[in-house]
Amino acid sequence: MMEIGYACLTVGVQGTDFRTCTRKNASNEKLVELIEHNLDSLETIVDYNIKNKIRLFRITSDLIPFGSSPVNQLPWQDLFMSRFARIGERLKAGNLRVSMHPGQYTVLNSPDVTVVERAVDDLIYHANLLDALETGTESKIVLHIGGVYGDKEQAIRRFCENYKKLDSSIKQRLIIENDDRNYSIDDVLRIGNEMGIPVVFDNLHHRVNPTKAETEEKELTESEWIDLAGETWRPQDGRQKLHYSQQEPGKRSGSHSETIRIDAFLEYYSAIKEKPVDVMLEVKDKNLSAVKCRNLISEEREIGRLELEWSRYKYLILERSPAAYEAIRALLKDKSAYPAKNFYRILEETMQIQPEAGHAVNAAQHVWGYFKDQATEQERLGYLKLIDSYREGKTSSAPVKRYLWKMTEKYRQPYLQDSLYFFL
DNA sequence: CACCGTCAAGTCGCA
DNA sequence: TGCGACTTGACGGTG
Numbered sequence: 001m002m003e004i005g006y007a008c009l010t011v012g013v014q015g016t017d018f019r020t021c022t023r024k025n026a027s028n029e030k031l032v033e034l035i036e037h038n039l040d041s042l043e044t045i046v047d048y049n050i051k052n053k054i055r056l057f058r059i060t061s062d063l064i065p066f067g068s069s070p071v072n073q074l075p076w077q078d079l080f081m082s083r084f085a086r087i088g089e090r091l092k093a094g095n096l097r098v099s100m101h102p103g104q105y106t107v108l109n110s111p112d113v114t115v116v117e118r119a120v121d122d123l124i125y126h127a128n129l130l131d132a133l134e135t136g137t138e139s140k141i142v143l144h145i146g147g148v149y150g151d152k153e154q155a156i157r158r159f160c161e162n163y164k165k166l167d168s169s170i171k172q173r174l175i176i177e178n179d180d181r182n183y184s185i186d187d188v189l190r191i192g193n194e195m196g197i198p199v200v201f202d203n204l205h206h207r208v209n210p211t212k213a214e215t216e217e218k219e220l221t222e223s224e225w226i227d228l229a230g231e232t233w234r235p236q237d238g239r240q241k242l243h244y245s246q247q248e249p250g251k252r253s254g255s256h257s258e259t260i261r262i263d264a265f266l267e268y269y270s271a272i273k274e275k276p277v278d279v280m281l282e283v284k285d286k287n288l289s290a291v292k293c294r295n296l297i298s299e300e301r302e303i304g305r306l307e308l309e310w311s312r313y314k315y316l317i318l319e320r321s322p323a324a325y326e327a328i329r330a331l332l333k334d335k336s337a338y339p340a341k342n343f344y345r346i347l348e349e350t351m352q353i354q355p356e357a358g359h360a361v362n363a364a365q366h367v368w369g370y371f372k373d374q375a376t377e378q379e380r381l382g383y384l385k386l387i388d389s390y391r392e393g394k395t396s397s398a399p400v401k402r403y404l405w406k407m408t409e410k411y412r413q414p415y416l417q418d419s420l421y422f423f424l
Numbered sequence: 425c426a427c428c429g430t431c432a433a434g435t436c437g438c439a
Numbered sequence: 440t441g442c443g444a445c446t447t448g449a450c451g452g453t454g
Contacts, residue, residue: 009448022431022450062448069432104446105433115434147435182435252445 002297003097003239003278005056006290012312012423013287015044020065031065031074038063039083046087050094054290056278058099061126068118068125077132084132091133097238097278098135100126101142109146109159116162127169137172138238142200145176145183145191156187160195172236175200177243180208180254185225192232199229202243203268204282208254223271230275240275244268245282256282259351260289262296262344269297288420292344301338309343315421317350319363319397324350351424360397361387367404367421370413379407 010016018038021030042063049057066072077084091098106122107115126141133139148155166174176192177200178185185199185206192199203222211219220228226242233240246257246264260283272279283289295305310332318325324346331339331346355363364387372380386400401422408416 018449020432020449025450066432103433104435107434110434112434118433149435 001299002273002276003054003056004290004294004297005054005058005097005099005278005280006286007058007101007280007282008060008062008286010045010048010287011285012418012420013044013048014417016041016048018060018062020062023066023071026066026071028074031072032079034065035063035074035076035080036083038065039080039087043083043087043090046090046094046096048287049096050090052287052291053294054287055094055096056099056280057096058101058280059129061100061102061122063129064125067129068122077128081132085134088133088135091135097138098130098133099140099142099241099280100130102126104144106143107146108143108162109155111149111158120162120166123166123170123174127167127173130173131169136238137236139173140175140198140237140241141170141173142175142177142241142243144179145188148182152182152187156191159191163195163197175237175241178202178205178209180205182209184209184211185229186211189228189232192229197232198234198237198240199232200241200243201226201229202245202282204245204247204254204256205243207247221271222268226272226275226277230277238278240277242272242277242279243282244279248284256284259283259285259348260293262292262341262348265293266296266341269293273297285424295340296344298340301340303332303335303338306338306340306343307332309347311415312418312420313347315363315367315419316424317347318366319355319360319421320353321350322359322362355397357391357393360400361391363421364390364397364400364404367408367416367419370416371407371411374411375407383407 009018018041019034021034042059045057049055061067064072064076067076102122106119108119108123110116110119123141123143130139130141145159146155163171163174175198176188178188179202185201188199191197201222206222206225226240230240244265246261247253248255248257260281279293281289281293291309295309298305310328314325314328317328328343328346331342368383375383383403386395386403389395390397390400405422408422
């Protein structure tokens, strides 16, 4: 079964934020506090992923602030050994595959040796983190090749030489990806094949930075490039990984979209569904698109999965379109069906609408209904004041939603606590 | 509590 | 040689 994953952060999941600090505030005490907090968040994300059947996930490089910098001298692996072990066990129990992806500033092929040293330190940090979680060699570290420096062949040679010097704990996890600027998929495949490094095909990078015409007799299809990348993967690497993203309309070429559009995704999926691959989504709404795509291709076809989604999106839909709200209610009536495509199509279309004030007030009233019997008189007046101010066009709906979120937390309404109404 | 400049990283194009 | 743009989310100070 192909797994769909997302990168680093979640949207609309409480207790999953990652914190850091500036260099000058990075005392040992501060760092310990931040790491503890971030490990709590990671654990919450892992639990969320298990609950939502998301079995592919990228761990943020910011988990340990200044993890590869002399600023952080803490023996964090030892200090938090039991925390790492616990999360690692949960990853195993949930059959989760995790990966990491050092940023664009980790450059292994720089002509500046100090830059390379820092890149190696950063790779060591990433490998140490995955070791602490006791993940296997199918748990990958994704890296770009780096800069060109006016001489691509020389730059590639430098990458290969520096790769050879890496510790095997890094080598057995390192994989390489085509980027949107310098190294196209044919470049990366050449390096991968020569050095025995698995290659990740990124569809959007490929679109922005396709192979040069003179290097290929005829341009290959995405599916063919994916097959060529697949040949670089060995059994110990686990399933071949792909990066998938969509262009955000109107933004700089290569910008990741806000959400994954269903139709383009399903078209992509039809080309890869028979291949033994895992797909990492790179998209702003993170887990939301991962759950959506998983549900779209799920063979389990449990309507309960859609009902759970509906519980999170419903007030967002209600404030945009009562008609769409009713349409989805009707769609989910038949408990023997699994109308995932229609469900998400209506969601997708409706979410593009700007809420009208009347509908937004209606949705807010629905939410307020959860509290109206328990709320104090003062809270009732506070709510009324905000909703009137919104109705008269004096403010946006943001203060209303903030207020309702505060109430949700105070009165612990679990149904609302998971609602995306407050976060999208 | 909203707002916005700053941070942190390395490369590259342009004065 | 040096500077700004590029990127990203959160910090951290101001109003």
